[in-house]
Amino acid sequence: MQHSTGKIMKCAMCGKEESTPGTFPMVIGVGRICLSCGMEKVTCDVCGQEVKRLTSSRFQGKNLCLRDHMKEVEKYKQHIVKTFDEDSESVEEILHRSLTDAPLGYTLVTVKRARNSMHVWEAEYEKSEILQSRCS
Ligand SMILES: [Zn+2]
Ligand SMILES: [Zn+2]
Incomplete structure (x- = not known):
């Protein structure tokens, strides 16, 4: 038992x-x-x-x-990170694709090499309307 x-x-x-x-x-x-x-x-x-x-x-x-927990979770959801691998495509390709393959309704904020990797890149996106309201 x-x-x-x-x-x-x-x-x-x-x-x-x-x-x-x-x-x-x-x-x-x-x-x-x-x-x-x-x-x-x-x-x-x-x-x-x-x-x-x-x-x-x-x-x-x-x-x-x-x-604030609710707010932070909400913010987090509105943030998307896509990863690209330099082993499978060139840096130019990654930079280009991070722009053209942006998730619908999201704006590219930054593209950078992942902190603990030599070949993985991270593209960060934010929901477009958030970005706009912050800039105005
Ligand atoms: Zn608080
Ligand atoms: Zn205790």
Whole structure:
């Protein structure tokens, strides 16, 4: 017979174990945390507001309040990165294609060599209307 009891989780912040499986709440980007860590205040990196860790999240390396979390996720979705490989096509070809093969409704922001590769290129696109509203 299998044990149907859930696994005892450890707090992602302090390492304390929960007494009954499933009692630690989940914080996005952090993991399960105990209630005392959950009551700690964190400062939102975007709006500077202090919120309980329980109602915060970590996203793209930033502490965020829930409202800014929604905004950041939205922004992230509006950002597309396409990769090209210099092993299969020339740099000129990549630069040309990154422009002509832009996803519909997106504008090319930058083309650069990927940070940890010698032959992979990354083309970054942003949703066109965002770019326009920022420039106006
Ligand atoms: Zn804890
Ligand atoms: Zn915020």
